[in-house]
Amino acid sequence: MSPRGARGAQLSAHGLVRRFGGVIALDGVSLEVPPGRITALTGPNGAGKSTLFRCLSGAERPDAGQVLLDGRDITRLPEHTRARLGLARTFQQIAVFPGLSVADNLRVGAEQAGRRPSKEADAPVARTLRLLGLDQLADLPAADLPTGTLRLVELGRALAADPGVLLLDEPAAGLDRDETERLVLLLTALAGDGLAVLLVEHDRELVDRIADSVHTMAAGRLTDGEGSRAHGR
Structure with missing residues (x-):
């Protein structure tokens, strides 16, 4: 089912620290996002989820710690370089090009992965x-x-890059029940085909349905609320 022809990749964070003035947004966070599994990150607003997501995607750089992609240190690499290495993301607020067709939106993703137009x-x-x-x-x-449909278009733009790791920021926001069910089936199939998926999501019911591992953040740290389940994939 996956558009990819290559295996998934392993994304790892080790001891990430991110400060904003006197505020510590990330306080030594370590996280594994293995291929073929859906890893979920939950927690209240202000817990540090978005900061961790941005440090993993390359939108921000941590003040300390490392981000590794299949063992390669990508901590200081920008987003576009990480995209070419197989890291793709979506956004909490839908980010598409409204003046472009659906196909051309996906083509942007493919070209960002380093393909020629x-x-x-x-x-x-x-x-x-x-x-x-x-x-x-x-x-x-x-x-x-x-x-x-725009959520699907944004997801499609990420998948058209043939990523090894897919980072999803609140992908179910704004979806109705049928659309959410379609998302569940799609993400489960993608992970089953080898893709590494990190899901930042407030909908705990959705998380409990599809995640293999669940990590809860509070005050910039992963708490003892993390757990894992097997879905038989």
């Missing part, structure tokens, strides 16, 4: 459109689409 991006774009059931909407401008 045009024909080299066509194959992963076509595969991802089929995977997400967006074939019939490929030529429509994103501006004309409802929230649930």
Whole structure:
């Protein structure tokens, strides 16, 4: 089901510290995001989830600690370089290009992964459109689409990059029940095909359904509330 032809990758964080003035947003956080599994991160607002997410994706640099991708130190690499190494992300607030068609939004993702424009991006774009059931909407401008479909478009842009690790920031926000169910099936299948998935999500019911490992953050630390389950994949 996955658009990828390669195996997933291992993302690791070791002792991450992030300070903003006198506030410690991350206080020595260590986390493993293994391939073929869905790892979830939960916790109240202000717990440090978004800061950790940004440090993993490259939007921010930690003040101390390391981020590793398959053992390679990527701590100081920018987002676009991490994307070319196989790290893809979505955003809490939907981030698509409204003036571009659905297919062209996905093409942006493929090109960000280091492919040249045009024909080299066509194959992963076509595969991802089929995977997400967006074939019939490929030529429509994103501006004309409802929230649930835009979430799929943003996810498609990430998947068109053929990532080894997928970072999802509140992917179920704004989705109705049917759209959420579709997301559950999709993410479960992607992880089953080898992709490493990190899910930052407030919906605990959703997390409990699909996550193999659940980590809870509070005051910049992972608490004792973390656990794991097996889903038989």
